[in-house]
Every structure is written in C-alpha cells, then in structure tokens.
Amino acid sequence: MSAGNKTASLATGQRSFGPGNPEFPLFPTHLSGCPVTSTAEMQYPLELAFDYGEAKDVGFTEASRQSWQQLMPPLHPASSMPVGLTPLIDVSAIAPERLRDRGVFIKDESRNPTWSHKDRLNKYTISAARFEEASTIIVASSGNHGVSAAAMAARAGLNCIVITMPDVSPAFRDMILGYGAFPIFLQVDARWPAMRALREVPGTYPVSNLTAIHTGHxxxxxxxxTIAYEILASPGGEPPAAVVVPTGYGEMLYGIFKGFREARDLGLTQRIPQLVSVEPAARGPLYHALKSGKQATTVPGKPTIQGGTGTTVNGYRAVVAVRDSNGIPLLASDEAALAAHAKLARQGIWQEYSSSAAFAALDDLEGLSHDGPVVVINCSTGLKEPPRSMQVKEATPDLPSLRAYLKSEFGFDL
Amino acid sequence: MSAGNKTASLATGQRSFGPGNPEFPLFPTHLSGCPVTSTAEMQYPLELAFDYGEAKDVGFTEASRQSWQQLMPPLHPASSMPVGLTPLIDVSAIAPERLRDRGVFIKDESRNPTWSHKDRLNKYTISAARFEEASTIIVASSGNHGVSAAAMAARAGLNCIVITMPDVSPAFRDMILGYGAFPIFLQVDARWPAMRALREVPGTYPVSNLTAIHTGHxxxxxxxxTIAYEILASPGGEPPAAVVVPTGYGEMLYGIFKGFREARDLGLTQRIPQLVSVEPAARGPLYHALKSGKQATTVPGKPTIQGGTGTTVNGYRAVVAVRDSNGIPLLASDEAALAAHAKLARQGIWQEYSSSAAFAALDDLEGLSHDGPVVVINCSTGLKEPPRSMQVKEATPDLPSLRAYLKSEFGFDL
Structure with a gap:
C-alpha cells in the first residue's frame, strides 16, 4: 500500500558542482564531495544527473504522483517508509500585512515518519546504502538528521551508529536507542575524527558530511x-512567489530549488520561486558568504536556540539555490524566533524554534519579483525541544467562584 | 489550499443510541448524552443522522475525496486545520506468522497536526462549537485529547480551558500553555465537579465527556x-479483514465502523471489516462489558502505562461497533505493549505505548471471518511518553580501536 517503485529512476550519474561540472557514474557514490575539483580550501558537492529527455507523462498533480519517481534517485525496495505528502496550512491571517493578500502557507514537514523533513533525505541516502551493500550507517548528528537516519536504517535492515553529544536531548536519546542505533557520545571536536575513523571500517556508510566545507551525500x-512537486500539485497549483526555508547546510534549500527548476525545464510550470534562506542571526554562514560573494564562509559558533540550523559553515549548494533563483538570504534572532513560535502556536501550530525563525523572517521579506503566495517550511515539531520551565500556577479553585477566580487570577474573561 | 468545504454536509439531525433511537434536530448539540432515553444507570450517546439518499458522486478513491464532505458533520470555515490523509506502513515482516500473507499495515495517526488521531475528532467538535457561538472550549484531559482541543480551538479563534492533572507530562503541559489554553491542575476526583461547574458559565462548550457512562460529543x-474512507481509497483498495483499534471510550472504534458501514450501505464496498478493540489488561471495561453481555461496565483504576486507553468505564458506541461488525475484544498487558513498542521501533516506527498494545494484541487475533489485510491504528507518537531512563554508557573511545571497542563493549559487529 506504500507508493512503491513502479516507475524507474532516470538518474544517469553524479555531477559535480565544481569547475567544469565533471560527471561520474552513478555508483560508487562519492561520499566526500567531488574527487576531481575539490581543493584544500574548497570542497564541492555532487548532485544526480537525469535523462530528462526520457521522462514519460510527468505531471505535477496528485493523480500523477507515480510519475515523479522518474526524477528521483533509484529507490531500493527495503527503504519502504512512506514519507512526505505533507499539508499546506494557511497562516495568512497572522502574516505581515503586506503579504496577506498573496496568501502565506506553512508546509508542515512535522508530519513525516520521525516528525521532520530529514526523512525525505534519508529515504534516499539509505536507499543508496542498500544498493552499495553497506552493513552499517554512520551519522554525526544530535538532532533530526540522526534520529531520522536511525529510523530509516532500521526500516531498511541496516545497523546505525549515531555520533552525538553527551547533552543530547532526552527525546532524541530515547529515539536513537529505541530505533536500535548505537549512540556514541562525544564532544563536538571529537566527532569528525570519530566519523573518519568509523568510515575506515569495512561496511560502514556515512550519510552525514565528511568534509570541512559541507558536501554531504x-x-x-x-x-x-518532492516538496516542490507537492507544492505544485496542491489545489490552486499556482507556483509560489517565494519559498522560505530554515537553512543549515542548505540541502533542503537546494532540493526544493532543483524540484522547481525541473518542473520549469520540463515545461510544466512558468518560473522558479525565489528561494529565501533563513539562518540564526548569531551565525548565518550562508548569509555572510552571499553578502561577500564567496562560495563558503565559516563563522564562530556563538550560542543560539536554533539548533536545527546553527551551522558554522555553509554548503555550496545553498549558494547556488539562492543565486540561481534570484533568492534572498535572511537572518532571524532567537528572540524573533521565540515570538514567532508563540504566534504560530496560537494558530495550533507547534514548531521547533529553528523553523519558527523562518516565519519570523517574513518581517524582512521585501522586494519579491512575482505575484503568488509565499510558502514557509516547518521542519519539525516543538515536541523535540526540551520542555520549558514556563511559569504556571497550580490552581485548585473554589468551584462556585471559578469564574471570578479565572478572571482575577488570569485576567481570563469567560 | 486546505480541503475547504465546497460540498455541503448531508447531516439532518442527532440520533440517539438509546431504546427506540429517537431523533433530534442537528442543533442544539446534546452534550450530555440522549436527553430522553438516558437513565441514572445508563447514559446513551448520540450520533449524526445523514440523508444518504441525497449523496452525489460519492467514491472512496483519492480523486473523490471532496465528495466525503457530504458524509461529514458541517464544517465551520474557522476550523481550518488540515487533518488526516495519514499513510499505511507495511509491517507484515514483523507480524505474527499466520497473518503475514494477508498483509499487516499500521495506519499512522501520529502524522496529524498535534501528532495524534484526536485532531480528527476535534476538527468537528470545534466546528460545532463555532456554529453554536461558544466563546470557550472546556476539556478534561491529561493527554492527546486536551492538547488537540487546545490547538484546534486556537486555530478556530476560541478560548480553551484544559482541566488536567498536576503530574501531566512536561510535553503536554508545554503544548497546552503554548497553544494559549488555560490549564487547571486538579486531582482526578475534582475534575468532573470542575467540568460541570465550568459548564454553567455562559459561553463555555465541553468537548469531553460529562456523564458517568461515557457519551461524549x-x-x-x-x-x-475518514480513517475508513482513507483505507478504502488506498492503493489496492481491498477492504481489510479487520481493523485493530487502541480503545479507551471507543469513539474512534465506532467512527471507523460507521465509515465502513456507510461505504457498504452506499454499495461502494462489499462488507464491513471486523472491528478489534484493544484495551489495557489491567482495566478493559469494554472487554468485560462484552463478555458479560452488558452495555457498560466500570472497572477499578489499576495502574497501567497505557495512558491513552486506560479508561475505567466504556462507552456504549464501542459495544455497538464490536457487536455489529462481528468484532473481537482483546486485552494487552503493559509488558506486551513495551515489547511491541521495541519491535516496532526496530522498523522505524516510534509509538505511544497504548498504540503498541494494539500491535501486541495481534498475537491473540484469531478466527477472522474474511480474507484481506489487517490494519492496526497507531494513535500517537512516542515523543509524548516521558523520556525513559535507559541504561546508556557514555562512550569516548580510543579512535584507532573503535571497532574492537564497539565489539567488546556492545557486542556490535561492524
């Protein structure tokens, strides 16, 4: 009853983002960036190339969802967890006034198998691992990426080692252990040496980054x-003016951009939305790279509550996505993220803080080139944030005077 | 971009489950059970009656989802959160051997707005509250029901008071407060007097039960x-042999039964699946009611970790669902629920314990009347369970000997 893999992938190989865009066969997957164009200073990622000319009956409607598989990497049948098909939630009513007439929507990625967007990525990284006959996934993460990899590896019958931090949140720790992965608790400086050491062990297969400048899988x-395809397939169907994306290394940012680019190149939509990246104001390596015209920058690891996007180096893919979509890099403070978190919760939407930051950044979103709605990505659930010590009064009211009590104690008018 | 309400509801009134099945107008909603047939000993719930003869172009396929709105209660436009459309996950590989050839699937209700099935219920109770011009939802719950009501009320622009317990889990407490609801922390004995006192305040509107024998909204x-409709609309489309449902008061159990009954009565499917209720072995009022031929029983509140289904009295709707579907009442111990929780996690599925109990009960599921798959409902995410103090070693290995370390420390073969 899951989507299955009735339609074959049209992937033909790996294409480098480095100078000259050299291409490589589809296998073996290059897990440390481009082996030809990378230098000591700059490592380039790769993406998949597809034979779009062979695509048959591709349509970006609900009825044609099966056709999308042609544009996706090969899907190993063991990687069988249903992901995606997440809803759009209309939040125009609480958006900045100048955006309301366009329509503002949250794409709610918390409705995935491990309640984050990372399941879309790991469905395919784990598929690759199975095709390459790995025994053991290795991943360095204290967040959504690690728990998603653990779950998707378990589903596909693979071992998983998660290199995480001693102070990983209880919820993530429980999930990592529950999914049957082996956690290794290391301080941040020890993570990369451990990752590289594990990589040398036969059968291991990294699904997180191994290079100084992020390249990833x-x-x-x-x-x-598929986030782009689903947006195009939603009722209304109009391409958004912009898609606003909480951005760490920018894998999702680039993926969404590429999905829309494919739709345009296949003649099925007129234009590509502007991709808007949102990073924590305390860090923001992509923002600084773009402002200074660099391919990548590194920033100090100042504290931020935006755990999901608090990277200190950007990925080059993110630069390409913003540049080639005439996009806009934005920053959001922790204070703005918390205020947006509260505002969204009053609409019944409970997000992790790094995603609320993306909604907060709408205050700075100006100069859009096209008509059409704005879509903001919510990556994950607020249930993954550590419980907050909110001030709560323990109330055991005298029942007949409950109304007066609520009024006097809480200012609450029934 | 949400489903909207383009198709009008065919609901015509409220029909009692009591003797003679008296009918009442659709409004005002009777919130304390049937006002005519209830007695001091037995309170009867009500359901909605529909003019099925007027139904147009109803089909249980993805393409005909809009048509389902005819069979649903009236939907107020303010109750606009997208719910449902949850996936089926194939778990045949870990099901009891005699069930594997049928196919066993989890219907994953953790992919709802507040990550539980309750959102499907509250979308409509809150719709009713808006039609009846309430100002303030009141709900007694320390679990999924309360947080869902808080979220859906916030979305619809209503106040919400959640009567909960002083030891409510931090995750639920955060969500209740975050969604802007007012929690009142009371011991269990004080909850019902408080609920009834609040009911007297003008503008309040209960969406949880007010009667000794459960009647609910x-x-x-x-x-x-829609759970039944979605199952029928899934690829394959064959009606299941059985649907296995974690059961508290049985509102979901009855709703799923009614959905399939409507599909059969409209001539769109051949038969109704057997409804299988699963309750905690420590309690199980429905099980005992059915075994003793009663409409309802009350049981002592013995401890159980199955918080979502640990009721001490059953609802009469549940008796009807099991009886009229030739269904099967089952019990599951906490030990079995925990073992199933671990087994499912190794498939990448992280459930609350009361739902894992339903999977555990497959061990006792025998004597099914029909061919076809078995569908097991997962109500909610394991993220809502309190973090467990699992035994974890803090590992800071000597990197060159990491492999030997993992082998000797964890017995883990890379």
Missing part, C-alpha cells in the same frame, strides 16, 4: 525535490 | 470516519 538533496 | 466519532 549526493542523493540527499534529491529527496527534498 | 455527538460529532466526535464522525470525525474518525
């Missing part, structure tokens, strides 16, 4: 293309 | 009918 961003 | 179970 070539198949990962491809998993996010 | 007449519109609630109707919200669950």
């Amino acid at each position: 070539p198949w990962g961003p491809e998993g996010y293309k | 007449p519109w609630g179970p109707e919200g669950y009918k």
Whole structure:
C-alpha cells in the first residue's frame, strides 16, 4: 500500500558542482564531495544527473504522483517508509500585512515518519546504502538528521551508529536507542575524527558530511525535490512567489530549488520561486558568504536556540539555490524566533524554534519579483525541544467562584 | 489550499443510541448524552443522522475525496486545520506468522497536526462549537485529547480551558500553555465537579465527556470516519479483514465502523471489516462489558502505562461497533505493549505505548471471518511518553580501536 517503485529512476550519474561540472557514474557514490575539483580550501558537492529527455507523462498533480519517481534517485525496495505528502496550512491571517493578500502557507514537514523533513533525505541516502551493500550507517548528528537516519536504517535492515553529544536531548536519546542505533557520545571536536575513523571500517556508510566545507551525500538533496512537486500539485497549483526555508547546510534549500527548476525545464510550470534562506542571526554562514560573494564562509559558533540550523559553515549548494533563483538570504534572532513560535502556536501550530525563525523572517521579506503566495517550511515539531520551565500556577479553585477566580487570577474573561 | 468545504454536509439531525433511537434536530448539540432515553444507570450517546439518499458522486478513491464532505458533520470555515490523509506502513515482516500473507499495515495517526488521531475528532467538535457561538472550549484531559482541543480551538479563534492533572507530562503541559489554553491542575476526583461547574458559565462548550457512562460529543466519532474512507481509497483498495483499534471510550472504534458501514450501505464496498478493540489488561471495561453481555461496565483504576486507553468505564458506541461488525475484544498487558513498542521501533516506527498494545494484541487475533489485510491504528507518537531512563554508557573511545571497542563493549559487529 506504500507508493512503491513502479516507475524507474532516470538518474544517469553524479555531477559535480565544481569547475567544469565533471560527471561520474552513478555508483560508487562519492561520499566526500567531488574527487576531481575539490581543493584544500574548497570542497564541492555532487548532485544526480537525469535523462530528462526520457521522462514519460510527468505531471505535477496528485493523480500523477507515480510519475515523479522518474526524477528521483533509484529507490531500493527495503527503504519502504512512506514519507512526505505533507499539508499546506494557511497562516495568512497572522502574516505581515503586506503579504496577506498573496496568501502565506506553512508546509508542515512535522508530519513525516520521525516528525521532520530529514526523512525525505534519508529515504534516499539509505536507499543508496542498500544498493552499495553497506552493513552499517554512520551519522554525526544530535538532532533530526540522526534520529531520522536511525529510523530509516532500521526500516531498511541496516545497523546505525549515531555520533552525538553527551547533552543530547532526552527525546532524541530515547529515539536513537529505541530505533536500535548505537549512540556514541562525544564532544563536538571529537566527532569528525570519530566519523573518519568509523568510515575506515569495512561496511560502514556515512550519510552525514565528511568534509570541512559541507558536501554531504549526493542523493540527499534529491529527496527534498518532492516538496516542490507537492507544492505544485496542491489545489490552486499556482507556483509560489517565494519559498522560505530554515537553512543549515542548505540541502533542503537546494532540493526544493532543483524540484522547481525541473518542473520549469520540463515545461510544466512558468518560473522558479525565489528561494529565501533563513539562518540564526548569531551565525548565518550562508548569509555572510552571499553578502561577500564567496562560495563558503565559516563563522564562530556563538550560542543560539536554533539548533536545527546553527551551522558554522555553509554548503555550496545553498549558494547556488539562492543565486540561481534570484533568492534572498535572511537572518532571524532567537528572540524573533521565540515570538514567532508563540504566534504560530496560537494558530495550533507547534514548531521547533529553528523553523519558527523562518516565519519570523517574513518581517524582512521585501522586494519579491512575482505575484503568488509565499510558502514557509516547518521542519519539525516543538515536541523535540526540551520542555520549558514556563511559569504556571497550580490552581485548585473554589468551584462556585471559578469564574471570578479565572478572571482575577488570569485576567481570563469567560 | 486546505480541503475547504465546497460540498455541503448531508447531516439532518442527532440520533440517539438509546431504546427506540429517537431523533433530534442537528442543533442544539446534546452534550450530555440522549436527553430522553438516558437513565441514572445508563447514559446513551448520540450520533449524526445523514440523508444518504441525497449523496452525489460519492467514491472512496483519492480523486473523490471532496465528495466525503457530504458524509461529514458541517464544517465551520474557522476550523481550518488540515487533518488526516495519514499513510499505511507495511509491517507484515514483523507480524505474527499466520497473518503475514494477508498483509499487516499500521495506519499512522501520529502524522496529524498535534501528532495524534484526536485532531480528527476535534476538527468537528470545534466546528460545532463555532456554529453554536461558544466563546470557550472546556476539556478534561491529561493527554492527546486536551492538547488537540487546545490547538484546534486556537486555530478556530476560541478560548480553551484544559482541566488536567498536576503530574501531566512536561510535553503536554508545554503544548497546552503554548497553544494559549488555560490549564487547571486538579486531582482526578475534582475534575468532573470542575467540568460541570465550568459548564454553567455562559459561553463555555465541553468537548469531553460529562456523564458517568461515557457519551461524549455527538460529532466526535464522525470525525474518525475518514480513517475508513482513507483505507478504502488506498492503493489496492481491498477492504481489510479487520481493523485493530487502541480503545479507551471507543469513539474512534465506532467512527471507523460507521465509515465502513456507510461505504457498504452506499454499495461502494462489499462488507464491513471486523472491528478489534484493544484495551489495557489491567482495566478493559469494554472487554468485560462484552463478555458479560452488558452495555457498560466500570472497572477499578489499576495502574497501567497505557495512558491513552486506560479508561475505567466504556462507552456504549464501542459495544455497538464490536457487536455489529462481528468484532473481537482483546486485552494487552503493559509488558506486551513495551515489547511491541521495541519491535516496532526496530522498523522505524516510534509509538505511544497504548498504540503498541494494539500491535501486541495481534498475537491473540484469531478466527477472522474474511480474507484481506489487517490494519492496526497507531494513535500517537512516542515523543509524548516521558523520556525513559535507559541504561546508556557514555562512550569516548580510543579512535584507532573503535571497532574492537564497539565489539567488546556492545557486542556490535561492524
């Protein structure tokens, strides 16, 4: 009853983002960036190339969902968890006034198997691992990426080692262990040496990054293309003016961009939305790279509550996505993220803080080139944030005077 | 971009489950059970009656989803959160051997707005509240029901008071407060007097039960009918042999039954699946009611970790659903629920314990009347369970000997 893989992938190989865009066969997957164009200073990622000329009956409607599989990486039948098909939630009513007439929608990625967008990526990284006959996934993450990899590896019959931090949140720790993965608790400086050491062990297969400048797994961003396809397939169907994306290394940012680019190149939509990246104001390597015209920058690891996007180096894919979509890089403070978190909750939407930051950034979103709605990605659920010590009064009211009590104690008018 | 309400509801009134099945107008909603047939000993719930003869172009396929709105309660436009459209996950590989050839699937209700099935119910109870011009939802719950009501009320522009327990889990407490609801922390004995006192305040509107024998809100179970419709609309489309449902008061159990009954009565499917209820072995009022031929029983509140289904009295709707579907009442111990929780997690599926109990009960599921798959409902995410103090070693390995370390420390073969 899951979507299955009735339609074959048209992927033909791996294409480098480096100078000259050299291409490589589809296998073996290059897990440390481009082996030809990378230098000591700059490592280039790869993406998949497809034979779009062979695509048959592709349509971006609900009825043609099966056809999308042609544009996705090969899907191993063991990677069988249903992901995606997440809804759009209309939040125009609480959006900045100048955006309301366009329509503002949350694409709610918390409705995935491990309640984050990362399941879309790992469905395909784990598929690649199975095709390459790995025994053991290795992943360095204390967040959504690690728990998603653990779940998707378990589903596909693979071992999983998660290199995480001693202070990983209880919810993530429980999930990592529950999914049957082995956690290794290391301080941040020890993570990369451990990752590289594990990589040398036969049968291991990394699904997180191994390079100084982020490159990641070539198949990962491809998993996010369905976000673009689903947006095009939603009722109304009009391409958005902009898609606003909480951005760490930018794998999702690029995947969404590429999905829309494919739709345009196939003649099925007129234009590509502007991709808007949102990073924590305390860090924001992509923002600084773009403002200074660089391919990548590194920033100090100042504190931020935006755990999901608090990277200190950007990925080059993100630069391409913003540049080639005439996009806009934005920053959001923790204070703005918390205020947006509260505002969204009053609409029944409970997000992790790094995603609320994307909604907060709408305040700075100006100069859009096209008509059409704005879509903001919510990556994950607020249930994954550590419980907050909110001030609560323990109330055991005298029942006959409950109304007066609520009024006097809480200012609450019934 | 949400489903909207283009098709009008065919609901014509409220029909009692009591003797003679008296009918009442659609409004005002009877929130304390049937006002005519209830007695001091037995309170009867109500459901909605529909003019099925007027139904146009109803089909249980993806393409005909808009047509389902005819069979649902009236939907107020303010109750606009997208719910449902949850996936089926194939778990045949870990099901008891005698069931594998049928196919066993999890219907994953953790992919709802507040990550539980309750959103389907509250979408409609809150719709009713808006039609009746309430200002303030009141709900007694320390679990999924309360947080869902808080979210859906916030979305619809209503106040919400959640009567909950001082030891409510931090995750639920955060969500209740975050969604802007007012929690009142009371011990269990004080909850019902408080609920009834609040009911007297003008503008309040209860969406949880007010009677000794559970009756609940007449519109609630109707919200669950889409689970049946979605199962029928899934690829393959064959009606299941059985649907296995974690059961508290049985509102979901009855709603799923009613959905399939409507499909059969409209001539769109051949038969109704057997409804299988699963309750905690420590309690199980429905099980005991059915075994003793009663409409309802009350049981002592013995401890159980199955919080979502640990009721001490059953609802009469549940008796009807099991009886009229030739269904099967089952019990599951906490030990079995925990074992199933672990087994499902190794498939990448992280459930609350009361739902894992339903999977555990497959061990006792025998004597099915029909061919076809078995569908097991997962109500909610394991993220809502309190973090467990699992035994974890803090590992900071000597990197060159990591492999030997993992082998000797964890017995883990890379």
